[in-house]
Amino acid sequence: MSGKAEKAPEFPIAARSALEDVELRRNVRRATDVIRSKRDLRVRELPDWEELRQAGKEIKAHTLAHLDHYLVEFERNCELAGGKVHWARNAEEANAIAISLVGQHAGIQSGVEVIKVKTMTSDEIQMNRALEAAGITPIETDLADMIVQLGNDAPSHIVVPALHKNRSQIRDIFRVKMNLPDLEDSPEVLTAAARKYLRERFLSVKIAISGANFAIAETGSVCIVESEGNGRMCITLPEVLICLVGIEKIIPTFRDLEVFLQTLPRSATGERMNPYNSLWTGITSGDGPRKFHVILLDNGRRGLIRNKRERETLSCIRCGACLNVCPVYRETGGHAYGSIYSGPIGAILSPQLQSLEHSQSLPFASTLCGACYEVCPVKIDIPEILIHLRGRIIRNSYKRLGATLSAENLVMQAASAVFRNHRRYEAAQRLARISQTLFKRNQHLVKLPGMAGAWTDSRDLRPIPRLSFRDWWKIRGKHK
C-alpha cells in the first residue's frame, strides 16, 4: 500500500484530533446507530443466521487454502466468456495496467475521463492519483464516493464513505462544486442534484472502472451489489469496463453466492437484499460493454496466506458491520486509522498489507470487547487476530530496538519478573502502597506520574488499601 497513509500519525494522536471534532462525532454516532439497529432487526429475523455465518466462514477458508487453483479457474472461465484477465503484484503494476488499458481504448489524448464505482481497492492503491498523473480524470459515481471526491476528502467508512458528513455539509459541497448556490439540504433536492450531475457523465463517458464484491471461479462471473443503481449504470453503459479485483474476492461456485447475498446486505446496510445485484460474465453481443478487463490484485495479500491466523483476515466481505459496533470507531470515525480500511477490520488488515510505521499502532486501537467478532458475517475472530498482531509487533520491537528498549517494554518486563514469584509480587505491593502517599488527594489518586498519568488525566483512582486480600487472609488464619 502506498499514498497518503505514509505520513499519517499514530492512532492515539490522530484520534485526539477526531475526538475534538464534535460535529464529526455526532455524525458518526448517529449514522452508526441507525445502521446497526437496522442490521440487528434484519439479522434477528433469520433463524439460520449462525449457520449462514459458519457457511460463509468455511467457504472463505476453503477458497483461501486453495486460492491459486480458483484464481486460475476464474481466469480461464472469464477469458472463455470474452473477458481479459491481468495480474498485478502490487499497486504500481495495477495502476500501470489500468492506465495502459485506458490509453489503448481512448487513444493518447488529453482530457480523457473515466467513471468509477465503489472500488475501495482502487483507493488502497491510490489509483485516482495515478490516473490524474497520467492525464486521466476519474469521476466517482457512487453517491458517497462522489461527495468525498468533490469535497477533497477521504472515505471514513467501508460501506458509507461519507458517513462523517451530514446533509448540510453535503449541500455546501454541492453548492460550490456543482455551481448551485441556492441548493437546499432536503434529501430529495440533494439526490436530484447528484442524479443530474451523474447522468450527464454516465451517458458521455466511454470507460468505466469498477470494483467487485465477488468473482466466481466456476463461471468467470463478477458480482457487484449496491443501493443506488449507479454501479449498474457504470457496468452497462460504457464501451469498456475495467474491473479491479483483490485476489481474496474469489469464491469457488455460483451457488456460494446464496450465502453471501444473504449475509452481506443484512450486515452492511440492514437490508434483506441489496436494491441492485449485478452479475455478469465476460461480454455479451449487443448488450453492455464491448471490452471487459479484470485486474487481479495481490498487493500484499499473499503475505497473509501463509499464516492460518493472519489468513482469516482475507475472508472479509467488506460489510462494515464491525465498524458500526466498535466502541473505538464510534468515537473517532474512520480518518484516525490513516487508511482506507478503518475500524476493527482496518486495524487488522492495514498493518498486514502495509509495513508503514503508523499502522503498527492500529492493532492496539481496540478494547478487545469482541463486538466485532459477534457481528462478523464470516466469523473473523478479530480480537484474536489483534492479539496475534500485537505479539508480532512487540517481538519486532525487541529486534529493532536492540539494546534500547522503550519505557513500556521495560515496565512490562519488570512486571513479568514481579508476577513470576509471589514474594517479589508482595514486595511490589508494599512498595506501591508506600509510594502512592505522594499522590493522594481527598482519598483518591488524581495525578499519577509516567504512564499511569494517562489514567489520571481523565479518571480518579482509589488508593491501594492498607491490607491486600492476602494480608487479610493471613491475619484471619491467625485468629481462626
Add this chain to the structure above:
Amino acid sequence: MRVALFIACYNDTLFPQTGIAVTHVLERLGHSVEFARQQTCCGQMHYNTGYHQEAVPLVRNFVKTFRDAEVVCVPSASCVAMMREHYSLIAEEEKDEIFADEVRTLLPRIFEFSELLVSRLGVEDVGAVFPHSVTYHPSCHSLRMLHIVDAPIKLLRSVRKLALLELPQKEQCCGFGGTFAVKNSDVSAAILASKDACVIESGAEVVTALDNSCLMQIYGGLHRSGANIRTMHLAEILASTGDGDEW
C-alpha cells in the same frame, strides 16, 4: 466442596473487599475456601498487550498453583476469558506435553464467580439483603467470551430489598480494555463518558459487574465528574446481609 480461590492480582491489591466477600458467600453456603499464596497474575495483561513470552511464566505459575484444585473460583470474568481463550494455545506453542495436559484437565474446573454459584453449585438465592437500587453492567469478557448472561441477573433478583434497574445500552464497552486505557487514554475516556452517562441515566445508587477492572474505569469517570454513584463487585452485594452495608 473445597473451593480454591484465584483472586486476581488487581483484586488482591486494589479491591481486597471483593475476595473477602467471595470468601463470606462461599462459606455461608457451606463450602470450604482455600487461598494459595503462590498465586499472582493470570498473564492477561501481558498476553493481550502482545508480550506473549512474558506471559508464559505467569501462566505456568497459575497452572502449577491450581493443578490439583477441585474447583477454582475466579471473581474476574476477564481472567477466566484469558484462561479459556489462550491457555491451551500458549501450552501448544510451548510444545510441552505435560504442561498442555495440565491445562486441558484444569480448564473445566475453573469458574467465574457467578458461574460457579448458578451453573456449578445450582444456587441463586445466597441469602443476601441489600436495600439499594442497583444496575448491572455486563462486561464484554463476561458477556461475549464467557457468554454469562442470566447468572448474575438471577443472583441479583434473589437479593432481598434490592431494586434492579436496567442500564441503557448495557452491552456497550466501558472503554477500559486493559493497557488500552493508558495507551489510548483519550479514546478510552471518550468511550467511558458514554458509559457513565448511561449509568447515571439508570438512576441506580450502585453499579455492579463481574469485573472490578471495568468498575474501576466506570468509577474513575463518575468520581471525576462528581457523580455520587458507588461501584461494587457482584460478590460484595451478595455478601451483604442488610445490617448496614458491611459484612
